Structures are given as structure tokens and as C-alpha cells.
Amino acid sequence: MADSGPQRLPQIDRSSSLNLIRFSLHLMKPARGLVAGATIALLIGTALQLVFPFFVGMLIDSTLASRAATATLGAEIPEWASNINHVALVLLAVAMAILVCVYMDTAWFMRAGELALRELRQRTFERIVRLPMQFHASVRAADLASRVQSDLAVLQEFLINDARMGLRYGALMTGGFVLMTVTSPLLAVTLGVLIPPVVAIGIKSGRAIARFSKQAQERLGDSAVIVDESLQAITSVKAFANESVETQRYATAQERYFEVVVANSRRRAIFLAFILCAVFCSTVFMMWFGSRQIQLGNLTPGEFTRFMFYLAFTGSAMGTVAESFSRMKRAQGAFERTQEILNVEPETSAATLSTDTPPLTGNVRFEQVSFAYPAREDAPVLRNIDLTVAAGETIALVGPSGAGKSTLISLLLRFFEPDAGTLFFDNIRSSEIPLARLRAQMALVPQEIILFGCSLMDNIRYGNPAASDEATMEAARQAHLHDFITSLPEGYQTRAGDRGTQLSGGQRQRIAIARAILRAPRILILDEATSALDSESEAMVHESMRALFAERTSFIIAHRLSTVRLASRIVVVRDGRIADQGTHDELIERDGFYRDLWNQR
Numbered sequence: 001m002a003d004s005g006p007q008r009l010p011q012i013d014r015s016s017s018l019n020l021i022r023f024s025l026h027l028m029k030p031a032r033g034l035v036a037g038a039t040i041a042l043l044i045g046t047a048l049q050l051v052f053p054f055f056v057g058m059l060i061d062s063t064l065a066s067r068a069a070t071a072t073l074g075a076e077i078p079e080w081a082s083n084i085n086h087v088a089l090v091l092l093a094v095a096m097a098i099l100v101c102v103y104m105d106t107a108w109f110m111r112a113g114e115l116a117l118r119e120l121r122q123r124t125f126e127r128i129v130r131l132p133m134q135f136h137a138s139v140r141a142a143d144l145a146s147r148v149q150s151d152l153a154v155l156q157e158f159l160i161n162d163a164r165m166g167l168r169y170g171a172l173m174t175g176g177f178v179l180m181t182v183t184s185p186l187l188a189v190t191l192g193v194l195i196p197p198v199v200a201i202g203i204k205s206g207r208a209i210a211r212f213s214k215q216a217q218e219r220l221g222d223s224a225v226i227v228d229e230s231l232q233a234i235t236s237v238k239a240f241a242n243e244s245v246e247t248q249r250y251a252t253a254q255e256r257y258f259e260v261v262v263a264n265s266r267r268r269a270i271f272l273a274f275i276l277c278a279v280f281c282s283t284v285f286m287m288w289f290g291s292r293q294i295q296l297g298n299l300t301p302g303e304f305t306r307f308m309f310y311l312a313f314t315g316s317a318m319g320t321v322a323e324s325f326s327r328m329k330r331a332q333g334a335f336e337r338t339q340e341i342l343n344v345e346p347e348t349s350a351a352t353l354s355t356d357t358p359p360l361t362g363n364v365r366f367e368q369v370s371f372a373y374p375a376r377e378d379a380p381v382l383r384n385i386d387l388t389v390a391a392g393e394t395i396a397l398v399g400p401s402g403a404g405k406s407t408l409i410s411l412l413l414r415f416f417e418p419d420a421g422t423l424f425f426d427n428i429r430s431s432e433i434p435l436a437r438l439r440a441q442m443a444l445v446p447q448e449i450i451l452f453g454c455s456l457m458d459n460i461r462y463g464n465p466a467a468s469d470e471a472t473m474e475a476a477r478q479a480h481l482h483d484f485i486t487s488l489p490e491g492y493q494t495r496a497g498d499r500g501t502q503l504s505g506g507q508r509q510r511i512a513i514a515r516a517i518l519r520a521p522r523i524l525i526l527d528e529a530t531s532a533l534d535s536e537s538e539a540m541v542h543e544s545m546r547a548l549f550a551e552r553t554s555f556i557i558a559h560r561l562s563t564v565r566l567a568s569r570i571v572v573v574r575d576g577r578i579a580d581q582g583t584h585d586e587l588i589e590r591d592g593f594y595r596d597l598w599n600q601r
């Protein structure tokens with residue numbers, strides 16, 4: 001696109017770059033002192049670096065003056081500097097001071113950056129776990145995890161390195177420009193004509209690089225998702241002998257990433273070569289032009305050396321500043337995506353009741369509740385559900401797979417809000433009860449149980465961290481788990497989870513049941529909690545469950561009649577509706593899903 005009009009620097013989205021900086025400063029607030037100290041050290045170091053060429057020039061002029069007639073040289077040399085040894089000593093002292101400053105600003109900035117990052121990671125993680133289920137159901141969890149990981153890595157690079165480099169070289173560049181002008185206005189003006197086009201081109205390519213970096217980052221995220229998925233489902237991958245399919249899928253994703261990244265590395269290479277070429281060409285030109293000025297007597301050799309030093313500083317600083325600029329753009333992308341997450345409304349409720357509402361008694365009522373998952377809004381999963389459950393009742397939810405049973409209890413736990421209709425607890429609208437308060441009185445034994453990477457003891461205590469060891473073991477006993485756990489070499493201290501001992505499906509289910517027993521909730525929800533148990537273990541667990549059900553409102557989803565028989569009322573869910581409900585005897589009388597189930601037994 002031809003841009004007529006005078007040479008204008010491309011518009012930088014300043015507000016958001018500023019936001020990135022403001023946000024970084026905000027994160028570094030607790031390390032305010034460190035940042036201030038580091039900035040001062042950095043500025044002093046840069047100033048000293050700029051002073052350095054001054055003495056170098058002085059050394060040269062002093063040397064020449066001692067050999068030639070001072071008058072012909074036209075340089076002003078202070079008394080002390082007529083001895084070149086003195087000048088050399090000063091130079092050495094300046095160099096040492098620079099070293100100290102660089103050490104201080106690097107160490108302090110890095111420390112402040114890491115502190116800020118720790119804070120950011122913590123905040124992001126906290127926000128992610130607090131995000132509503134709505135969000136987790138709409139974004140693939142692995143995608144989210146890798147996105148956050150890589151974005152945080154980019155921000156880390158920015159906070160501990162790029163920002164510091166940008167600041168240091170920005171200051172060096174600015175100081176270099178000013179001192180070049182002071183040293184020789186003529187040379188500086190000549191240079192001033194050469195630089196703007198170079199800078200303009202540099203900024204333009206910097207933006208292109210940033211754009212493609214973002215794309216590369218996204219494609220890398222895609223391939224990371226494949227790794228996560230394959231490893232999480234490794235048993236399926238192997239059982240279906242699909243290793244080559246997954247490898248191929250990964251190769252395709254890699255290829256897509258590779259295309260962008262190769263093109264971008266070419267772009268980066270051209271960019272760097274261009275900058276270097278520009279630096280060399282202008283250096284040669286300036287050498288010639290400066291030598292000419294010395295011949296004409298407009299400049300002393302010392303002044304010229306000084307100028308060339310500043311030019312070298314400025315030239316190299318420009319490259320780094322441009323690089324920092326493109327990295328800042330990259331950090332900008334990462335920052336925006338992180339902000340997206342930090343800005344999603346956390347799971348709150350417009351609760352009107354205070355957090356110390358009296359405990360629930362356990363009455364639950366669904367009133368004309370309809371719901372569709374956000375991912376498939378056109379496919380209603382629940383339609384006009386009306387269900388009243390009195391405190392202390394035990395309700396069995398039965399129905400074909402995919403009927404909406406798990407969804408119904410997700411609404412009960414308020415993982416999702418109904419699209420229409422209302423849910424009442426003790427005749428109070430669910431939205432009026434603070435979420436944390438509500439969930440604190442529920443316990444869920446989910447369909448899929450994943451243990452945490454801590455001891456079995458702590459895994460059982462997950463829903464009631466304050467429980468004593470004795471109480472925890474008692475819960476394990478009731479879930480018929482105690483004998484198994486004590487038979488393990490490390491007993492209750494056995495580590496579970498990804499990196500720990502693997503438990504069988506039935507053992508995990510019993511851990512989850514023990515968890516629920518220990519939590520002693522008002523409302524207990526079991527989603528096929530005993531589906532993986534053999535009939536004998538199930539019969540034993542049922543004994544404890546009967547006692548458990550007696551004291552609270554319970555919802556049990558089950559396919560097995562033996563479990564369903566524990567309920568006082570059976571609710572048949574079909575196609576997202578309540579097709580029938582009643583006691584076992586009533587349902588047997590009627591023609592329907594339950595009678596078929598009973599007859600097939």
C-alpha cells in the first residue's frame with residue numbers, strides 16, 4: 001500500500017504497550033526498592049559508559065599533543081591529563097565502576113522480574129481454577145494450560161531480560177545521540193540524514209516479525225495439545241495401536257509450526273543483516289567524512305575518536321533497541337492473552353445472603369429447568385425438569401447413557417446455571433446462596449476420579465482438611481479401603497497421583513467415597529460411584545452407604561439395580577426429561593425404562 005504524505009513512523013498501539021509496562025510495574029510493586037536501585041545503577045552505568053569515550057579521546061589528543069606542537073592540534077587538554085598515565089588510570093577506574101553497575105542492575109532487575117513473575121503465575125493459576133465450569137467446558141483444558149505456560153514464558157523473558165535491555169540500550173542510544181551532537185554538530189547532522197529511513201524500515205520489519213511470532217506461538221500450542229492428549233489417553237492410543245496415527249497428527253502440527261517459524265527466521269535474519277549492513281555502511285561513510293574534517297582542521301583526532309565511539313555505541317544499541325521492541329510486541333501478545341484470562345469473570349454469584357447463612361437442611365427443587373451446554377447451544381440437554389426432593393430423601397437417577405443425568409447434578413452443584421427455570425435449596429433461590437457456602441455442604445463422587453499428587457491420607461481428607469488421622473481412617477474403613485491401604489508398604493502415606501502409586505478404578509472410587517463420608521455433607525451426590533466395584537465389594541460398601549444416606553439428601557446415579565434399590569425414590573431421565581418417577585414397586589407396575597431394566601436383570 002503506497003503511503004503518500006511525509007515520512008511518518010507507524011502508529012504504535014501505545015495505550016496497550018503502556019498497559020503492559022504499567023502492569024509490569026504493578027507486579028513489581030512489592031520489589032519497588034529493588035527496581036528503583038536497579039534503575040539508578042543502570043542509568044549510572046550507562047552514563048559512565050558514555051563518559052568512557054571522552055577520556056579515550058583525551059588520551060589520544062594528549063598523546064598527539066606531547067609529540068606535535070599543541071597549537072597546531074587545537075585541542076584543549078587540562079593540566080592533569082598531559083600525563084597519559086593519569087588518563088589511563090581514570091579510564092581503568094571508569095571501567096571498574098561500569099562493571100559494578102552492570103552487576104547490580106542485572107542482579108536486581110532479574111530478581112524483581114522473577115518476583116513479579118511468581119506473583120503473575122500465582123494470580124493466573126488462581127484465576128484459572130476459579131473460572132466457571134462454563135469456561136472450562138468451552139476451552140480445551142490442555143490448550144489452556146499450554147497457552148498459559150508459553151505466554152508466561154514469554155512474559156518471563158520480557159520481565160527479566162528484554163525490559164532491562166531495552167532500558168539500558170535505549171538510554172545508551174539517547175545519550176550517544178546527545179553526545180555526538182555535542183562533540184561534533186556537523187558530523188551529527190550528517191548522520192541525522194542517514195538514520196531515519198533505517199529506523200523506519202527496522203520498525204516495519206519488527207512488527208511483521210512480531211505478527212508471525214504470535215502465529216508461530218499459536219501453532220506450537222496446537223502441537224503441545226496433541227502431546228498432552230496422547231499422553232493423557234495413552235492407554236487408548238496403545239490399545240487401538242494408534243501410535244502412528246498420533247505421530248502423524250503430531251508431525252502435521254509440527255509441519256504447520258515449522259512453515260511459519262522458518263519463514264520468520266528468514267525474516268529475522270534479513271532484518272539483522274540489514275541492520276548490520278546499515279551500521280557498517282554508515283560507519284565507513286562517517287570515517288571518510290570525519291577524516292576529511294580532520295584534514296580541514298575542523299576536528300581533532302581525539303574528538304573524532306570520541307564521536308566514532310558514540311556512533312558505535314548508538315549503532316549497536318539501535319539493533320538491540322529494535323530487537324527489544326519486537327520482543328516487547330511479542331510480550332504484548334502474551335500479555336493480552338493472559339489479561340483475557342485474568343479478565344474473565346470468576347465464578348461469583350449475585351448472592352444476596354451473607355456468607356454465614358444457616359446450614360441447608362437439604363430440600364432441593366428444580367422448577368422448569370432447561371439447559372444446553374455452551375459448546376452446543378442448539379442441543380438442549382435438559383428440558384423442563386421439575387423435581388422436588390425433600391430433606392433426607394435418597395433419589396436414584398436412572399436412564400440411558402447420554403440422557404442428562406450427570407448434567408442434572410452439574411446444575412445441582414451449580415457448575416452451570418440453567419438457561420431457563422430455577423433451582424431452589426430450602427425454598428431459597430440458588431442464585432441467592434453464596435457459591436462457596438452452597439458447595440461446602442455438598443459432596444460429589446464423580447464418574448471419573450483422579451487422585452491428587454499427595455498421600456492417600458490427604459487425598460481422603462481433600463474434602464475436610466481439618467479431619468484427624470483417626471477420623472480419616474474411620475472413613476476409609478467404612479469405604480472398605482482400610483485393609484488395602486494398610487497392606488501398602490507406606491500405608492496411608494503412599495503417594496497417589498500421576499507420579500505416585502496407581503490405584504485401580506474401584507480403589508479410586510472407594511477413596512472418593514471415603515472422601516464423601518469424611519466430609520459429611522448435607523447433600524451427597526454419587527455419579528456411578530460403585531460402577532467399578534465387584535459385587536462383593538459393592539455389597540460391603542452398600543452397608544456403609546445405607547448409614548450415609550440415612551442422614552442426608554442423596555442423589556445416586558446408577559445403572560446397577562443393586563445400587564438403585566438403596567434409594568427411596570427412583571427418577572427416570574430420558575432425552576433430558578423426567579420420564580417417570582416413583583418407588584421401585586410403583587415403577588415395576590408401569591411399562592417403561594425401569595421395568596425393562598428390572599426384567600433384564
Ligand SMILES: Nc1ncnc2c1ncn2[C@@H]1O[C@H](COP(=O)(O)OP(=O)(O)OP(=O)(O)O)[C@@H](O)[C@H]1O
Pocket residue numbers: 137373374375376381399400401402403404405406407408447
Ligand atoms: N461439556 C459438554 N459439552 C457439550 N455437551 C455435553 C457436555 N457434557 C455432556 N454433554 C452432552 O450432554 C448430554 C447428556 O450428557 P450427560 O453426561 O448428562 O449424560 P449421562 O446421562 O450422565 O450419561 P452417562 O450415563 O453415559 O454418564 C450428552 O448428549 C452429552 O453429549
Ligand SMILES: [Mg+2]
Pocket residue numbers: 405406407447527
Ligand atoms: Mg454421566
